[in-house]
Amino acid sequence: MEDRFQLAQVNIARAKAPLDHPIMKGFVDRLDHINELAEQSPGFVWRLQTEAGDATAIKAFDDELIIVNLSVWDSFESLKKYVYTGEHVTLIKNKKSWFDPLNAPSLALWWIAEGHIPTVESAKARLEALQEKGSTPEAFTFARPYPAPNQATAPRVRLA
Structure with missing residues (x-):
């Protein structure tokens, strides 16, 4: 039986102000x-979320203004x-x-075994790996993607 993989993604952003500040209203809305x-x-x-329905309350970094988004998709x-x-x-x-x-990568992608749920800690490690090594199968970007491990012999996907 062939192993199946899904794509995990993390992206972080540093808000200009706390989310209840008027400058953040357009985002929060x-x-x-x-x-x-x-x-x-x-x-x-x-996707990572609290009981409130989003992940903005999760403080994964020392900087209280950094918010984290973590999700899993069936494919790149x-x-x-x-x-x-679309609207995104x-x-x-x-x-x-x-x-x-940010002065460091704000987005990282990596392949996980189907059914695995990534942790915030593993997501932070992928951002650090991208910062240290650049795009590799361990952590990559949309601009420099890597195929899923079971597709290692397939041609590398490139953005147009």
């Missing part, structure tokens, strides 16, 4: 809708389609209104 869009998107498997293509098409693109375009740039 869209958060539930964007999370619903993700959950309804083809290929969505799982399904995540790429969600991120770069509008959110990305407005990112500078709500978030400050």
Whole structure:
């Protein structure tokens, strides 16, 4: 039986202010809708969330203004389609209104065994690996993706 893999993704952002500050209203007002869009998107498997329905209360870093998003998708293509098409693109375009740039990678992708749920700690380790080594099978980006381990002989996927 062939092992099956899914794609985990983590992205972090440093808010310009606490989420209850008026400058963050445009982001906070869209958060539930964007999370619903993700959950309804083809290929969505799982996302990190608290009882409140999102992950903004999870403080994974010493900096209280850094928020974390962690999710699992059935393929690279399904995540790429969600991120770069539809309403999510509008959110990305407005990112500078709500978030400050980071001096380290803010997004990492990696393959996990089907059914595995990644932890915040493992996600932080993937961001650190990307910072230290660049894009590798351990942690990669949309710009430099790697195939799932069971597809190692397949051609590497490239963004157009």
